[in-house]
Amino acid sequence: MPIASYGVLAGRAVDRRREGAVGTPHYQIHLTDDAGTDYRAAVNALSQQSPPDLRYLADDDFRHPLTQLLPAAGSGWTALESHAGTASLDYIRANMFLPSAMRILPPDLPGVDNDLADLLDHYVQRAIADPTMAVYVFGQRFGPEPSVRDPVFHFRPDNGVHDIHMNQGNSGRFQVDDGVWQDGGLLFEVPAESRWFAVFLAFQSQSWHTDDTTGHTIETEALVPGDTPLRIVAALVHSGGAAPSTESVTLLNTSPGPVDLAGWQLADQQGHRLPLPAQTVAPGTTLAVAGGDGFHLGGHGGAITLLDPTGLSVHGVAYTAEQSRREGWTIAF
Numbered sequence: 001m002p003i004a005s006y007g008v009l010a011g012r013a014v015d016r017r018r019e020g021a022v023g024t025p026h027y028q029i030h031l032t033d034d035a036g037t038d039y040r041a042a043v044n045a046l047s048q049q050s051p052p053d054l055r056y057l058a059d060d061d062f063r064h065p066l067t068q069l070l071p072a073a074g075s076g077w078t079a080l081e082s083h084a085g086t087a088s089l090d091y092i093r094a095n096m097f098l099p100s101a102m103r104i105l106p107p108d109l110p111g112v113d114n115d116l117a118d119l120l121d122h123y124v125q126r127a128i129a130d131p132t133m134a135v136y137v138f139g140q141r142f143g144p145e146p147s148v149r150d151p152v153f154h155f156r157p158d159n160g161v162h163d164i165h166m167n168q169g170n171s172g173r174f175q176v177d178d179g180v181w182q183d184g185g186l187l188f189e190v191p192a193e194s195r196w197f198a199v200f201l202a203f204q205s206q207s208w209h210t211d212d213t214t215g216h217t218i219e220t221e222a223l224v225p226g227d228t229p230l231r232i233v234a235a236l237v238h239s240g241g242a243a244p245s246t247e248s249v250t251l252l253n254t255s256p257g258p259v260d261l262a263g264w265q266l267a268d269q270q271g272h273r274l275p276l277p278a279q280t281v282a283p284g285t286t287l288a289v290a291g292g293d294g295f296h297l298g299g300h301g302g303a304i305t306l307l308d309p310t311g312l313s314v315h316g317v318a319y320t321a322e323q324s325r326r327e328g329w330t331i332a333f
Helices: 115-130 171-177
Strands: 006-018 026-032 037-044 054-061 076-079 103-105 134-145 158-162 185-190 197-205 230-236 246-251 266-267 272-277 288-289 300-308 313-320 330-332
Touching: 026 115, 037 134, 037 288, 054 115, 076 171, 076 313, 115 185, 115 197, 230 313, 288 313
Parallel strands: 037 158
Antiparallel strands: 006 026, 006 076, 006 134, 026 037, 054 103, 054 197, 134 158, 134 185, 185 197, 230 246, 230 330, 246 288, 266 272, 266 300, 300 313
């Protein structure tokens, strides 16, 4: 069954602890909300399954419609329903990033900027020094336990968030935690720069092709999403103005051979599917596919997913309302 008590913590970072690389280490963050409530975010730094080192992706200019759905900065814990259209995370279905762009880092090593703790320090230490920065932590809540003191930062009651990583496609005994729209992660809003930072984490043992209902692994020989020869490189989105709606998605064949589009489809934010035209895309060329048949790219932000002939998601992008505000302009990804 999916993890219990999924949601997002909106707080301010005030302290942190590095736990090295012994046992099952975590990177611990002390946060508070505007009501003065204390929380601890326990970020996994090592997997209990082999290979142990985590995959990560850090984005210093994160742009996604998700940021428009978040609760107010400093508002504390907000429970989230695990489905599309909410502020819930799903690395795969919300096209948060290209999984193929993730890299591997050990938990803690001697030296500078060479491990996961250093990476997290880069963002968390900045948030501690700048109280205007808002921190959003996605995962499963633990506590509050009024009679228990927090074992790391010693506030009372013990209270916080864990499972701050991908929570689907698990193997072995961790399959019981599988679910969709319940992934963990860290977002940092930087008001002074009008931008967002994002850090996403996953275990190497997790699968990138998962069932849309259970989040369990789909056994397939398909490539990791993003490694496909056919990619979405641009989209013309209807901003919502009075002009007639003209929408299209531009695909690029990055491979040295032709790609037959028979059976391929596009899906919009609501899951409406659009079959691709029955033709072949030559190597290195693009194809603009017009919208229609219920497939719609609205101006309030959305996601576009490319599905192969077996129905698996092999590439995807997302765009924000800001990116689509100029009618007639094509968004490049």
